[in-house]
Amino acid sequence: MDNETRLGLYKTMVLSRSFEEAILRDYHADKKPVWDIGAGLIPGEMHLSSGQEPVAAGMCAHLTSNDAITATHRPHHFAIAHGMDLRLLAAEIFGRETGLGKGRGGHMHLFDPSIHFSCSGIIAEGYPPALGIAFAFQRQGKDSVVVAVTGEGAANQGAFHESLNLAALWKLPVVFVIEDNDWAISVPRDASTSIRSNAVRATSYGIRGTRIQDNSVEGVWDAAKTAVERARAGEGPSLIEVHTVRLWGHFEGDAQAYRSDLDSLIDPIPAYANQLESDGVLSREMIGSISQEAKMRVEDAIEFAKSSPLPSATEVDRYVFA
Amino acid sequence: MVITGAPSESVTARKLTTAKAMVEAISQEMDRDPSIFVMGEDIGAYGGIFSSTSGLLEKFGPQRIMDTPISETAFMGLATGAAVEGMRPIVELMFVDFFGVCMDQIYNHMAKIHYESGGNVKVPVVLMTAVGGGYSDGAQHSQCLWGVFAHLPGMKVVVPSNPYDAKGLMISAIRDDNPVIYMFHKGVMGLPWMAKNPRSLGPVPEKPYEVPIGRAAVVRTGRDLTIVTLSLSVHHALDAADELASQGIDCEVIDLRSLVPLDREAVLESVAKTGRLLVVDEDYQSFGLTGEIAAVVAEKDPRLLKAPVSRLAMPDIPIPYSRTLEYAVLPTAERIAAAARLVMA
Ligand SMILES: Cc1ncc(C[n+]2csc(CCOP(=O)(O)OP(=O)(O)O)c2C)c(N)n1
Ligand SMILES: [Mg+2]
Numbered sequence: 001m002d003n004e005t006r007l008g009l010y011k012t013m014v015l016s017r018s019f020e021e022a023i024l025r026d027y028h029a030d031k032k033p034v035w036d037i038g039a040g041l042i043p044g045e046m047h048l049s050s051g052q053e054p055v056a057a058g059m060c061a062h063l064t065s066n067d068a069i070t071a072t073h074r075p076h077h078f079a080i081a082h083g084m085d086l087r088l089l090a091a092e093i094f095g096r097e098t099g100l101g102k103g104r105g106g107h108m109h110l111f112d113p114s115i116h117f118s119c120s121g122i123i124a125e126g127y128p129p130a131l132g133i134a135f136a137f138q139r140q141g142k143d144s145v146v147v148a149v150t151g152e153g154a155a156n157q158g159a160f161h162e163s164l165n166l167a168a169l170w171k172l173p174v175v176f177v178i179e180d181n182d183w184a185i186s187v188p189r190d191a192s193t194s195i196r197s198n199a200v201r202a203t204s205y206g207i208r209g210t211r212i213q214d215n216s217v218e219g220v221w222d223a224a225k226t227a228v229e230r231a232r233a234g235e236g237p238s239l240i241e242v243h244t245v246r247l248w249g250h251f252e253g254d255a256q257a258y259r260s261d262l263d264s265l266i267d268p269i270p271a272y273a274n275q276l277e278s279d280g281v282l283s284r285e286m287i288g289s290i291s292q293e294a295k296m297r298v299e300d301a302i303e304f305a306k307s308s309p310l311p312s313a314t315e316v317d318r319y320v321f322a
Numbered sequence: 323m324v325i326t327g328a329p330s331e332s333v334t335a336r337k338l339t340t341a342k343a344m345v346e347a348i349s350q351e352m353d354r355d356p357s358i359f360v361m362g363e364d365i366g367a368y369g370g371i372f373s374s375t376s377g378l379l380e381k382f383g384p385q386r387i388m389d390t391p392i393s394e395t396a397f398m399g400l401a402t403g404a405a406v407e408g409m410r411p412i413v414e415l416m417f418v419d420f421f422g423v424c425m426d427q428i429y430n431h432m433a434k435i436h437y438e439s440g441g442n443v444k445v446p447v448v449l450m451t452a453v454g455g456g457y458s459d460g461a462q463h464s465q466c467l468w469g470v471f472a473h474l475p476g477m478k479v480v481v482p483s484n485p486y487d488a489k490g491l492m493i494s495a496i497r498d499d500n501p502v503i504y505m506f507h508k509g510v511m512g513l514p515w516m517a518k519n520p521r522s523l524g525p526v527p528e529k530p531y532e533v534p535i536g537r538a539a540v541v542r543t544g545r546d547l548t549i550v551t552l553s554l555s556v557h558h559a560l561d562a563a564d565e566l567a568s569q570g571i572d573c574e575v576i577d578l579r580s581l582v583p584l585d586r587e588a589v590l591e592s593v594a595k596t597g598r599l600l601v602v603d604e605d606y607q608s609f610g611l612t613g614e615i616a617a618v619v620a621e622k623d624p625r626l627l628k629a630p631v632s633r634l635a636m637p638d639i640p641i642p643y644s645r646t647l648e649y650a651v652l653p654t655a656e657r658i659a660a661a662a663r664l665v666m667a
Contacts, residue, residue, distance in 0.1 A: 034514075035514075035515055036457075036515065036516060036517050037457050037515050037516050038456060038457030038458055038516060038517055038645075039517070043457060043458035043645055044457060044458035044459050044460060044643065045459055045463065095458070095643055095644030095645060095646070095647075096644070101643075103642070103643060103644030103646075103647060104461075104640075104642045104643060104644070104647065105460065105461070105643055106458065106459075106460040106643030106644075108460055108462065108463075109460055109461065109462070109643070120462070121460065121462040121463060122419075122420060122422065122423065122462055123392050123420075123423075124392070124423075125423070153391070153392045154392060156391035156392055156393045157392055157393060157394075157423065158393070158395050158396075158423070159423070184363075184391075184392055185363070185364045185368065185371070186364045186366070186367050186368035186389075187363065187364060187366075187389045187391075191389060192389075192390075192391040192392070193391065253515055257367075258367040258368055310644060310646045311642075311644050311646055311647050312646075313646050313647060313649075313650035314650075316637075316639060316642060316647045316650045316651055317637060317639050320638070320639050320640070
């Protein structure tokens with residue numbers, strides 16, 4: 001793997017983290033003195049992806065804006081790694097008319113046709129549309145692929161199993177990605193799932209399955225390379241499960257009293273920085289400047305969002321129908 | 323007309339939130355009946371995302387309080403099967419919006435078996451689920467959807483608006499031999515992390531008691547106008563009624579509490595007195611509750627009305643995320659008051 005690619009992976013992860021740190025700050029900034037989920041400039045549920053950046057960075061490094069992603073309720077890292085315009089993303093999160101969905105959608109409902117990105121707040125329900133996107137690409141003679149993302153909790157839904165079977169049967173260009181962060185809200189994986197690895201489930205549907213045990217961005221990158229190449233070449237779907245980490249709560253405001261693993265979590269971004277530094281790819285100064293540059297881009301996006309107009313109440317029924 | 327609201331302060335001084343009242347009901351019934359168990363997502367250690375099961379795992383243990391995988395079709399069907407064989411499951415669907423992934427088990431199985439079996443098979447399931455918006459949770463996490471469940475035959479549907487009814491309706495639901503859909507609005511639960519109406523904390527007797535399913539409550543008496551509503555909108559209607567009283571409009575407010583069976587008599591009796599009807603609903607307008615209540619009066623005797631029926635419901639729009647848009651469509655106290663003034667004009 002060349003140094004430029006490795007640096008690129010690192011930068012993507014840092015950008016995603018910077019964005020979420022800014023959202024985290026602004027989400028909580030005006031919910032005091034009595035914390036109220038519906039109050040403030042960013043109201044509603046907020047599911048942040050910090051810790052899971054390696055999955056998105058490693059996958060999206062192989063994609064172009066002609067490839068599609070269907071993401072989940074926790075979509076920011078994939079949106080950013082796939083190149084979503086940070087201003088449009090931030091404006092949607094702040095509920096502004098300039099946002100991707102003109103403030104109608106919110107952070108679980110991001111739709112960006114320019115990069116074929118979508119997500120859903122209903123668990124596992126992003127998988128079936130991923131098949132349709134792949135089907136369209138195939139019929140239109142494109143070599144584009146779809147990356148369909150869920151958490152490990154979602155892999156117990158019917159939609160997951162139906163989709164795996166149909167994708168295999170019709171040899172659709174899909175890469176199924178499972179982010180196993182050990183938790184589905186408060187339910188640990190071993191209390192929800194009868195099997196250790198979803199790669200085995202993939203195999204049982206006739207799909208190539210891989211499990212990456214260590215949240216390594218380069219491990220994801222490797223597995224993704226094969227899976228995306230196979231899909232582009234018409235060799236059908238693959239599944240990649242990554243054992244990753246949810247550094248923060250399920251959503252903001254989650255006290256995580258159910259969680260006993262908080263002291264043992266490894267943040268993958270400083271870990272990768274150390275690795276790149278000892279390999280001579282990254283210097284202390286570069287770490288600083290990469291972080292500075294990410295922060296500048298993020299603050300520009302947040303500024304744009306905050307200074308954008310709110311949607312007009314008189315237009316509430318606009319966009320129900322085409 | 324039966325006036326069956328919460329008892330006065332003197333009857334019971336103890337106050338609980340709606341969430342705690344629900345938990346107490348479940349807990350007392352579980353003490354009484356070992357065939358009751360509770361299952362759903364995050365109802366164990368977490369205590370329910372909206373605190374509907376707090377403390378039950380600690381009290382009853384993992385044999386009777388069970389977190390499920392995110393497999394709603396499987397565990398909804400499991401509830402039906404267990405009920406058929408004599409158990410009394412309480413199953414939580416975390417948000418009613420998720421019914422889409424498991425509705426077949428609910429409306430084609432749980433709801434129809436009793437009829438299809440000629441009454442030979444009973445399905446005593448309580449399906450409890452969180453409803454409602456107002457905190458920017460967007461189009462997939464803010465709906466009420468009780469009209470859907472009430473439309474489909476075979477399920478009772480109860481929708482408590484306050485702690486007293488929450489406990490009594492839960493006990494009635496558990497003891498009922500039918501599937502009962504128990505729909506609690508997040509905004510009446512009395513959660514510490516969400517804006518709430520002060521009436522989400524209220525007097526609740528300690529002893530178990532039933533609130534009969536199918537009986538509305540007149541929660542405010544008045545002469546000029548009947549406001550028929552349910553759930554969180556009851557509180558908004560009461561707030562609006564206070565404001566309207568100062569402008570010389572005397573509203574009667576009816577809390578339906580149950581949609582199936584529907585207390586048509588309570589509606590008719592009140593409209594016969596006031597001659598004016600405003601129906602307020604946080605569910606979508608078309609083909610729903612507001613039309614059904616209007617039909618109750620129209621079918622009985624439209625001459626009861628001195629003014630046309632007025633409806634204030636969620637317009638037929640996916641619920642928007644941005645607060646300015648969401649509050650443009652929610653039935654707030656201000657919008658209820660404005661609608662009431664129009665009926666009186
Ligand atoms: C059909 C459905 N059921 C339940 C939920 C509530 N819910 C939201 S996130 C979540 C946990 C998801 O766990 P996982 O798939 O592992 O993703 P993670 O949150 O860990 O990223 C649940 C149960 C939902 N949104 N949709
Ligand atoms: Mg998970």
